[in-house]
Amino acid sequence: MNGMMLCFSKIKLHGELHLNFLRSFHDIVSDQQQSFDEKIASLLKFGLNVFSLDIAIISEIINNQYIVRYVITPDNSLAVGTIFDLAGTYCVHTLAASKALAFHQASTSRIAHHPCYVNFQLESYIGAPIKVGKDIYGTVNFSSPSSSTPFSQQAHDYVELFAQWLGSEFARKSANEQLLKNNNTLVKLESIANIGSWEVDLLTSKVTWSEQTKRIYQVDDSFIPDLASAISFFKEGDSRESITKAVESGMQTGEKWHLDLELVTAQKQTIWVSAFGESEFVDGSCVRLFGTLQDVTESVLLREELKSKQAQAERMLEDRSMLLTKISHELRTPLNGITGMLTTLLGEHNEAKRTEKLKVALRSADN
Structure with missing residues (x-):
């Protein structure tokens, strides 16, 4: 025991x-x-x-x-x-x-x-x-x-x-x-390419912007966006209507979008951005939107400048063509007179008439 x-x-x-x-x-x-x-x-x-x-x-x-x-x-x-x-x-x-x-x-x-x-x-x-x-x-x-x-x-x-x-x-x-290394690499790449990323969790209504996206919008790091405010930054008119329709279509049908739009930053600066987005569906319902935003102001302005210069060059070519046509017309008129008079001289035996026709040809040459 x-x-x-x-x-x-x-x-x-x-x-x-x-x-x-x-x-x-x-x-x-x-x-x-x-x-x-x-x-x-x-x-x-x-x-x-x-x-x-x-x-x-x-x-x-x-x-x-x-x-x-x-x-x-x-x-x-x-x-x-x-x-x-x-x-x-x-x-x-x-x-x-x-x-x-x-x-x-x-x-x-x-x-x-x-x-x-x-x-x-x-x-x-x-x-x-x-x-x-x-x-x-x-x-x-x-x-x-x-x-x-x-x-x-x-x-x-x-x-x-x-x-x-x-x-x-x-x-x-x-x-x-x-993960931190990859994130730092992504941040550097975003900064170099001026591309920011964004995400909308439709289940929690949480909107997440990367550091570069906040720089593009020119907001403070502490800024907390929502979907409505994110869209409100796009310039009123065609740009805002286009992004609104694209987001609605993405949520309903899953259609991706890639648009060049005007955006007014928090500092009231109007810029051009290339907005790309797509959606994620679970059991037939859209649960997430995500994509990128790139500041393309310089490329858009350069493209517009090139278009302007191209139009100017085309106008100059048109003016040159019209000038050449006019010169050709001005040259052909006296030449036709000279050619006509010289042709009639071949069969003219009257000395007085031959002299008169030569004078007409000379006057045409002077013109």
């Missing part, structure tokens, strides 16, 4: 310890007041306390090199960025096992002659591989120059939990960084 009570007491104690571990772990990873790096520091300190060890490291493995990314040591003797040969660390065995691995007394284990023990005399170690997706990022590991009690299966589970959370957070951090 006493043995059974002792067994139940141990189970209860282990259960309470496990719950305490989970509560503490949750408090750290869900703390929104801490940055990503601060959470990692808190997690490593927590791990040192859980495993009763002295050194905590998060490594990244690149080309068989072990790179220290985060570290806690008693004397701060190991710097972030320090690089070791992977084969010279216990983590080479952890990665080979592809799961949590632990040694509580390296000097009496199969790794007694391992370079890590020979060089650093680390007696105890527990670590797990960190995976980002299907790829190995590195390891999270805890160690000490002192031997420890054998690590339980629960300890293996705990370090695996650390590794899983770190893997998911590294993946999310990488995705956010890539």
Whole structure:
């Protein structure tokens, strides 16, 4: 009976310890007041306390090199960025096992002659591989120059939990960084091409403008647009009527639009924009409008100037043609007189008449 009570007491104690571990772990990873790096520091300190060890490291493995990314040591003797040969660390065995691995007394284990023990005399170690997706990022590991009690299966589970959370957070951090990079690239491209993007969520009535779109409209960054105000910026008359019809048609039939329209900015400047838009339908209903807006004022003005110069050139060609026609007419009239008189001379034998006809021909030449 006493043995059974002792067994139940141990189970209860282990259960309470496990719950305490989970509560503490949750408090750290869900703390929104801490940055990503601060959470990692808190997690490593927590791990040192859980495993009763002295050194905590998060490594990244690149080309068989072990790179220290985060570290806690008693004397701060190991710097972030320090690089070791992977084969010279216990983590080479952890990665080979592809799961949590632990040694509580390296000097009496199969790794007694391992370079890590020979060089650093680390007696105890527990670590797990960190995976980002299907790829190995590195390891999270805890160690000490002192031997420890054998690590339980629960300890293996705990370090695996650390590794899983770190893997998911590294993946999310990488995705956010890539998203930010892509967004920055898009912003630069928008600025270079003077093209802004926009979106209308018809389910929430929320209108979103990119930074470049706000620059085109000449509004403050804090400006919050809606669909009606966005349309009201288009110049009253043909431009506003055209964009209104295009938006209505897009919402009803899904027809895309691409229009060159006049827009009056918040600074009362009239510009030309190329407006492109399309719609998204779900279950037969339009739920979203999105597209781009490009300031094409310079190209429109240049196009109008070219049209004006072309019309001017065409008028000049027409005037030149009329002038040549008139000159041709003016030349043909006296030439016809000369030709006629000379032709009649061929059959004229009367000297007086020949002289008179020559005089007529000469007068025609003078004209």
